[in-house]
Amino acid sequence: MIKNKRCQMSSRLTLYAVIVFFAIMHLSFRWPVENPVVTSTFGESRWDHFHDGIDVISTNRIVVPIAPGTLVFYWNKNRFPFDDYLGMGNYVVIDHGNDLVAIYGHLSDDAIPKLKYEEGDIIGKMGNTGHSFATHLHFTILKRSENKSINPLLILPPISDVKPPIHLSTWFRIGERYVPIREKGNYRITAHHPLLIEISDSIAKRERLGVYKLFVQLNDRTLLDVEFREISSSKNILTVQGLTSNDLFDERGFYRIAGTKYVEGENRLRIVATDFHGNRVERVLTFFIHLDIAQ
DSSP states (O other), rough: OOOHHHHHHHHHHHHHHHHHHHHHHHHOOOOOSSSSSEEETTOOOOSSSSOOSEEOOSSOOOOOOOSOEEEEEEEEEETTTTTTOTTOOOOEEESSSTTHHHHHHHETTTTTOOOOHHHHHHEEBBBBBBOOSBBEEEEEEEEEGGEEEOOOGGGGGOOOOOOOOOOEEEEEEEEEEEEEEOTEEEEEEEOOEEEEEEBBSSSSSSOOOOOEEEEEETOOOEEEEEOEEEEEEETTTBTTBBBHHHHHOOOOOOEEEOOOOOOOOEEEEEEEEOTTTTTTEEEEEEEEEEEOOOO
């Protein structure tokens, strides 16, 4: 009993320390652009890997450091005129202390790095360099000692967001076929096919953003309970809670739900999606299955 109480106390202290840490970060960091609009969130699918930061745009293209820091590395076309752009294009890496390093990517060609950055300094301008389809800033936060990227929204000042995610569709994935699942629909299946769920979120306008948390149950059995808080890197493999991008997404960017076990007759699917600011959508889908599976 005493041991259990000590474990509970230790867990509470650890949670308290984490809360205090990120509260301090909120106070000490600023957004890297003025009046930011988030166009891509942390952990979204990038076909064969996770998006390990956020993308932001601003009418003012100026990029500034989120806090004072020291230059760690940079790449710029002006410095390497005969090299092809890297995927991140022109980018700057700055150490901001507290074991946190920030990457500012897709900058314009006129960015001029400095050895030290103070509040109010300019890193450069948002650009469209490297593997990019429009002018924006890609922003990543790394926790160096743990070789992890963390969701930048955990440390940046909060922004207004009152729009909940939207559940758009649910599918069976049968080989290369996508079969939509309708409420009260009837389906004959020959295997326990994975489910695919299409969910979209927005903050300011009509962005198609990923969600922060996704919880899925089939017949009261939990199949997925994931939070896009951090991405770990080991042996060049990126994972979220031990799951790879191929575990969590399919080629179309739908959330992939494996481990399904359908029952004969009525099946009940519960989906709860939550964005970073706590807005959530819950959908319960009931459908009927005839199992044509050899025993």
